[in-house]
Amino acid sequence: MSFDGRLLSGMSVLAAVVEAGNFSRAGEALGLSASGVSRAISRLEARLGVRLLDRTTRTIHLTSDGADLYQRAAPHLEGIEEAANYVSGAAVSVRGALKVSLNPIFSRFVLAPKLPLLKERYPGLDLTIVQQGDVGDLVAEGIDVAVRFGDQPSSTMSSRLLLRTRVITVASPAYLARKGVPRQPEDLGAHDCIQYIDPLRGKPFSWEFQRAKEVLPVETNGYLTTNDVDTMVQACLSGLGIAQTLAISVQHLLDSGALVELLPQWPDETYPLYIIRPSRRLAPAAVEAFLNFCSEICRDI
Template structure:
């Protein structure tokens, strides 16, 4: 069956409008006029017999039919682009637009200080970083790759474990000077412990301490419950209380003395860091390059 080139072209225009946010930016990216972009979308809607975009003077958003179409077509067009690059002998070129969704703490404490190195390696790459706690729907959100702590929750994605990082119990020198240093985990019942709410159960995480296969749970209390790991980190370093954090995130703070690890002998619990990307036979070179870079960062910070 012959391919309808005009249909593919119009679909590409739609994807560009969604990814850039409006007709003007899509026109710049495609080398067209805004009116040309609008006509292409109108031709697509006429061909399909449904409206795919809601248009207002301030924004352009997908209709319900448009969301379904974009979720199916986006990965296919990306695959066509990758196949074309491969056929042209450019299968290893890292270029184009890469949209990544990253855990906020990994983004601020590990990725951001070193991202210039990644961009210097790949000058033809345009990178957009979305920092958020929830993984979300990568396809409908237009995300190429995501990095998150915790075990995989979705079987529809390709997940690559980057590392397991230890769970540490820490406090600031100022807090310890004011309240004393607990000698063992059980003594935390007399301390202000920063509680972090599990986004899945909506309840605070239990405080566990692991040593040589033995697990001790302590019923900690505290006046502060957080849903944002960056805020908990800031409060802990400011002396507001004791916190359980991931070693990968606080390595620099421990090295320079901003935080103190309380129970090194009870820190054998680990938490995984994963990279996720939509299921495809061959991940684009830009996705592979970013995941490899995250592996490099995680290994260095472990």
């Protein structure tokens, strides 16, 4: 099969559809209408003689042939983009607008103290930070990079592990003076335990304790259930009950004595933090710089 520009154009459209998830968003990225994207895919399928996408009224999925083609072609498309960026200077110049969606804990306790360093290093970067939880459609919201807690589902997005923070059990001295100190995880059944809602499932996280390979689930109950970390921590500080939270968000309160860590003999439960971008293709220089900066500031945590 001889090569021509129409084949490259069709492959670029296919990659955009895979990364965007539907024809409309791919069209927005390419400057085409949804129908124009659909026609381009149909022409590519006709040229190759195979069906590349399974289409329904709501979803689009790669066929097995489409998945094979995309996996083989994507590195070459990245190479073309890398070459173009290098020639244009984009690969060596960190500048322009960058919109990032950040978990509030990461934003407040990890990134915010380092923002002066980021500005000093990349003065041409125009940064917009949107504080969000660990859910949401990055492509639809125009997000370049997201930082989220929790294991990430398999997708066309690119993710990188930043750190694992301990999950710890805490209470205020006032609560412990009033209710007593639990000595074993099973003792929590007799205590007021603040429940935190998993944003992915819409249900409270289960409480468990880990020590090496030993995992101990514990049934807990309490007066308050919330999906807001600040409310949970403030309620815990006020003496309402015991909370399980991430060490990264309360270390300063532990250091000051405002909160006390409970059951430290079960120290091994951790929770991952990932940095994500919507596409697996070559990242623009501003995106790559932000990814590397976040990795750098997380190394010593």
